[in-house]
Amino acid sequence: MTAIQMPDQDHAGANVVRGACPHDCPDACSTLVTVENGRATRIQGDPDHPFTQGFLCAKVNRYLERTYHRDRLTTPLRRVGPKGSRQFAPASWDDALTDISARLRTIVAANGAESILPYSYAGTMGLIQGSSMDRRFFHAIGASKLDRTICSSAGSVGMQMTVGANVGADGEGLPSSDLVLLWGTNTLTANPHLWPHVLEAKANGAKVIAIDPIRTRTADQCDEWIAIRPGTDGALALAMMHVIFAEGLQDDNYIERYTLGADQLRERVKEYPPSRATQITGIPSERIVELARQYGRAKAAFVRINYGLQRHAGGGMAVRTIACLPAVVGHWRRAGGGVQLSTSANFQFDKKALERPDISPPVRTINMIRLGEALNAPDGGVGGPPVQALIVYNSNPAAVAPDRTSVLRGLARDDLFTVVLEHFQTDTADWADWILPATTQLEHWDIHFSYGHHYVPLNRPAIQPMGEAKPNSEIFRLLAARMGLTDPMFADDDLALIHQALESPHEKMKGVTFDALMERGWVRLNVPTPYLPYVDGAFSTPSGKVEFYSERMKQMGLDPLPAFTPPYEFPEMVPELAARYPLTLISSPRHQFLNSTFVNIDSLRRNAEPEVMVHPVDAERRGISAGARVVVRNDRGHFSGVVRISDAVREGVVWAPSIWWTKLAADGANANDTTSQRETDLGHGPVFYDNLVEVSVID
Numbered sequence: 001m002t003a004i005q006m007p008d009q010d011h012a013g014a015n016v017v018r019g020a021c022p023h024d025c026p027d028a029c030s031t032l033v034t035v036e037n038g039r040a041t042r043i044q045g046d047p048d049h050p051f052t053q054g055f056l057c058a059k060v061n062r063y064l065e066r067t068y069h070r071d072r073l074t075t076p077l078r079r080v081g082p083k084g085s086r087q088f089a090p091a092s093w094d095d096a097l098t099d100i101s102a103r104l105r106t107i108v109a110a111n112g113a114e115s116i117l118p119y120s121y122a123g124t125m126g127l128i129q130g131s132s133m134d135r136r137f138f139h140a141i142g143a144s145k146l147d148r149t150i151c152s153s154a155g156s157v158g159m160q161m162t163v164g165a166n167v168g169a170d171g172e173g174l175p176s177s178d179l180v181l182l183w184g185t186n187t188l189t190a191n192p193h194l195w196p197h198v199l200e201a202k203a204n205g206a207k208v209i210a211i212d213p214i215r216t217r218t219a220d221q222c223d224e225w226i227a228i229r230p231g232t233d234g235a236l237a238l239a240m241m242h243v244i245f246a247e248g249l250q251d252d253n254y255i256e257r258y259t260l261g262a263d264q265l266r267e268r269v270k271e272y273p274p275s276r277a278t279q280i281t282g283i284p285s286e287r288i289v290e291l292a293r294q295y296g297r298a299k300a301a302f303v304r305i306n307y308g309l310q311r312h313a314g315g316g317m318a319v320r321t322i323a324c325l326p327a328v329v330g331h332w333r334r335a336g337g338g339v340q341l342s343t344s345a346n347f348q349f350d351k352k353a354l355e356r357p358d359i360s361p362p363v364r365t366i367n368m369i370r371l372g373e374a375l376n377a378p379d380g381g382v383g384g385p386p387v388q389a390l391i392v393y394n395s396n397p398a399a400v401a402p403d404r405t406s407v408l409r410g411l412a413r414d415d416l417f418t419v420v421l422e423h424f425q426t427d428t429a430d431w432a433d434w435i436l437p438a439t440t441q442l443e444h445w446d447i448h449f450s451y452g453h454h455y456v457p458l459n460r461p462a463i464q465p466m467g468e469a470k471p472n473s474e475i476f477r478l479l480a481a482r483m484g485l486t487d488p489m490f491a492d493d494d495l496a497l498i499h500q501a502l503e504s505p506h507e508k509m510k511g512v513t514f515d516a517l518m519e520r521g522w523v524r525l526n527v528p529t530p531y532l533p534y535v536d537g538a539f540s541t542p543s544g545k546v547e548f549y550s551e552r553m554k555q556m557g558l559d560p561l562p563a564f565t566p567p568y569e570f571p572e573m574v575p576e577l578a579a580r581y582p583l584t585l586i587s588s589p590r591h592q593f594l595n596s597t598f599v600n601i602d603s604l605r606r607n608a609e610p611e612v613m614v615h616p617v618d619a620e621r622r623g624i625s626a627g628a629r630v631v632v633r634n635d636r637g638h639f640s641g642v643v644r645i646s647d648a649v650r651e652g653v654v655w656a657p658s659i660w661w662t663k664l665a666a667d668g669a670n671a672n673d674t675t676s677q678r679e680t681d682l683g684h685g686p687v688f689y690d691n692l693v694e695v696s697v698i699d
């Protein structure tokens with residue numbers, strides 16, 4: 001089993017340990033942790049890392065406060081009161097493992113192993129603590145599989161349909177860019193290490209424009225804010241292409257050589273003159289024309305889309321449509337040009353060796369955003385046995401999953417056996433039968449990828465585990481042994497797993513070796529700086545070209561050409577619903593939180609209450625005054641907050657900075673009490689921001 005191997009001193013005199021930020025963020029920072037007498041005393045960004053550039057974000061600057069928090073879980077806890085009563089008693093690991101493995105065996109015997117559901121996401125993005133021994137364990141016992149769709153699947157598939165993979169432009173090319181569109185992304189909050197590169201572009205003369213229904217802190221820093229209606233980005237991109245083709249601003253040579261379906265695209269965009277897009281997007285027609293000209297005349301426009309804009313019914317199509325733009329104008333040819341949704345598909349670790357999908361029998365797959373349905377339907381929602389055991393790690397579904405009412409009804413089932421691996425007693429842990437204490441990034445090994453740059457980070461443990469906490473990998477190793485799994489793959493320790501992940505024949509992984517990672521803490525993938533993935537085509541679509549026309553989309557029964565797909569809850573499409581619930585709720589991250597992580601950190605929550613930002617016109621119509629307590633509701637549920645009245649939201653839009661721990665909110669609810677389990681057009685993703693509500697003052 002894995003003993004924590006403490007690292008040697010990295011720097012003469014000071015015990016500084018090289019690590020990696022584990023959180024779900026494109027920046028995947030490299031860190032330096034100072035350790036004195038076995039205690040971590042400082043964490044900082046690696047000054048030598050070209051993307052981290054020596055600074056950390058508001059949240060991870062508090063990582064030590066989080067690690068040494070008074071509420072850290074330090075022993076296994078067994079439920080001793082009724083479900084959800086939050087009554088637990090400490091127990092030994094031996095008792096915990098004995099009871100959990102016995103319960104799982106009984107459940108398998110009664111209903112088959114598919115009645116066990118793993119539930120995890122990106123509490124840590126580490127490959128070892130996130131997707132290695134856990135996957136082997138669930139594959140070996142034959143548990144149901146989980147489709148991990150909650151964040152990025154709509155956009156990822158959108159990129160795959162157009163350019164072939166979720167591989168986009170390199171942020172380090174930004175200094176060469178002459179126009180930057182921050183499109184549906186709150187860079188300063190969600191991707192702050194891109195910002196220095198944006199500033200370089202700006203210093204070199206680029207205009208920086210934010211396209212967002214909210215004037216976020218990022219939009220505030222841009223040259224311009226374009227206040228688009230939520231869920232309408234596809235229409236804007238189509239109208240831009242309309243103008244570009246109409247005015248001859250396209251790059252015919254690039255189109256000819258590297259794209260498929262240009263004639264059909266030209267025909268399609270004729271259907272989207274700026275006047276039509278104005279009706280859909282709410283952006284004045286002149287502004288759309290001007291934006292198209294700015295884009296068409298630029299030499300290397302950098303379009304940063306992130307995941308915010310794809311959380312609507314047509315999220316996949318919107319990303320696919322925007323991803324057509326750089327091919328139309330040929331900007332993929334130049335540093336600083338192109339679209340970036342992600343860089344993740346460049347990281348070609350040997351995931352099959354880590355996860356061993358080959359040992360899984362054919363089993364059903366459950367979509368994680370439909371957890372409510374999965375727990376409540378007698379057949380898990382997809383056919384087969386009911387879900388009888390839920391094993392949660394790296395996720396807090398009672399706060400983050402859509403349609404919370406339904407999720408909670410499921411978690412409250414007396415006949416559901418729930419195990420939660422956690423650092424803290426989260427909203428989800430409250431419903432557990434067993435809570436198992438997990439280590440944090442300072443206490444275990446890991447290796448990471450990034451979805452915003454091209455460097456592989458290694459994380460070395462800096463301190464001993466707190467109390468009896470164990471790494472996820474170790475907990476699954478121990479469970480595997482108790483379940484009678486004797487194959488040597490269940491004994492691989494974390495360092496062995498890291499080595500296996502690095503055994504990749506892929507060209508981009510050349511030079512990414514364990515020794516190099518140990519020495520520097522991070523290694524750039526084997527790609528040039530900046531990396532121009534499509535400078536001479538080489539798209540990984542079936543045709544090898546940018547697919548304006550997609551046969552695969554057609555086969556899925558979808559429009560093979562870019563189009564505007566309205567939100568499910570687009571007011572003009574659902575007038576009766578909109579009469580009752582006229583406002584669109586966006587519940588994107590609060591600056592100081594990382595999804596629901598850090599909400600329990602005093603210095604980050606600062607006694608704040610959940611807030612609801614409302615436009616002055618909408619506030620006046622409802623007689624809402626600043627500071628009032630309001631309830632936000634629809635037919636799915638409600639939550640409350642304190643009102644801020646501001647024209648930083650578009651009229652018709654409300655913003656509830658998220659994702660609150662419900663037990664730290666006065667009413668025990670959060671924005672996901674109002675969100676739905678519906679799926680996006682591509683990738684079966686969530687539609688968190690496709691959500692009509694009404695806001696009213698609480699008397």
Ligand SMILES: Nc1nc2c(c(=O)[nH]1)N[C@H]1C(S)=C(S)[C@@H](COP(=O)(O)OP(=O)(O)OC[C@H]3O[C@@H](n4cnc5c(=O)[nH]c(N)nc54)[C@H](O)[C@@H]3O)O[C@H]1N2
Binds near residue numbers: 213232310312596
């Ligand atoms: N501080 C902090 N950083 C984070 C996170 C966090 O919780 N906190 N979460 C991390 C995770 S998991 C992710 S996936 C990324 C997400 O990173 P982003 O995608 O940047 O984050 P979001 O805040 O979800 O969405 C960004 C913006 O999209 C806008 N938006 C919503 N709907 C639309 C639309 O239809 N069109 C347009 N144009 N804009 C729209 C929102 O108003 C918001 O300002 O950030 C990561 N980084």
Ligand SMILES: Nc1nc2c(c(=O)[nH]1)N[C@H]1C(S)=C(S)[C@@H](COP(=O)(O)OP(=O)(O)OC[C@H]3O[C@@H](n4cnc5c(=O)[nH]c(N)nc54)[C@H](O)[C@@H]3O)O[C@H]1N2
Binds near residue numbers: 396424440594672
């Ligand atoms: N309304 C609304 N809902 C949303 C979103 C939104 O914008 N609005 N955003 C969505 C998005 S983009 C995402 S990615 C999801 C995020 O959903 P989750 O991936 O569930 O993210 P977190 O809420 O941060 O919860 C992660 C949990 O993992 C735990 N954890 C961290 N490291 C470890 C570890 O090493 N071991 C174990 N056992 N546990 C660990 C943390 O303590 C934390 O409680 O939420 C989604 N939900």
Ligand SMILES: [Mo]
Binds near residue numbers: 151
């Ligand atoms: Mo996410």
